[in-house]
Amino acid sequence: MRRFHTAVIVAVLLGGGAASAAPQASASAQPAPSAAGAPKRTEVVVYPILAWLPIYGAHALLPSRPELPGLPPDAGGGASARTSGSFNGAALVGVTVVSPRWMFQFDLLWAGLSGEAQRPHAKATADIVFGGVYGGRQIGHGVAVMGGVRRIALNLGVEIDTLSKFERKPGVWDPLLGVAWRRELGRKWIATVDVMGGGFGVGADVDASAHARLNWDVAKHVRLTFGYGLLYLDLSDGDGDRRFTTQQTLYGPEFGLGIKF
Secondary structure: OHHHHHHHHHHHHHHHHHHHHOOHHHHHOOOOHHHHOOOOOOEEEEEEEEEEOOEEEEEEEOOOOOOOOOOOOOOOOOOEEEOOOEEOEEEEEEEEEEOOOEEEEEEEEEEEEEEEEOOOOEEEEEEEEEEEEEEEEEEEOOEEEEEEEEEEEEEEEEEEOOOOOEEEOOEEEEEEEEEEEEEEOOOOEEEEEEEEEEEOOOOOOEEEEEEEEEEEEEEOOEEEEEEEEEEEEEEEEOOHHHOEEEEEEEEEEEEEEEEEO
């Protein structure tokens, strides 16, 4: 972080020297749109409280030879289930660092989720823990090109009709690419949007997320955040006839409290 701040200071000094040496007319001709998207100095916001109230839905395809205790090897092979959406809760913490040229994000989420469906009766449960680190460069007009990695650990359980509960605990590392957008709406309001996607079969087959947030600076060092988040995971675990496939979807409102430095 010290190198990051040093780099920002050097960039500001060099930029200030170039601006003072240039004719005044050229300074007035510089475009203004990017200034509304990037802060004039490095801004750090820590979110110790960031809650998410997602609707959770899941689809699971059991392996053709599931390891179900007390049943023959082929019992229930290939069974699938899809649960309807239901409200759940998730807790997050996060950090964002934004400078005139760079953007950095870190987040950590824990969610205990469940969903049910009838005809056939099915129940899906998931404990999800993921943490991601993302960084990127501002390219103008409040837009930054982002890249990063996300670690996802899941404890999944599926119950279908009278079959015994089937459980798996996959964990994956997913490379991600995306874009982030930031715009100052006056002195106290800031709108942000970020979209990240990846997996590419390295970890999950598909790992995609999006967040749209409106941030309100209620005091010099206090920021309230309101928004909406989406997470979609499509992943497989196992090989051959013991391969388990699932799609997990979460979407819903977010709100949080940030400490700004």
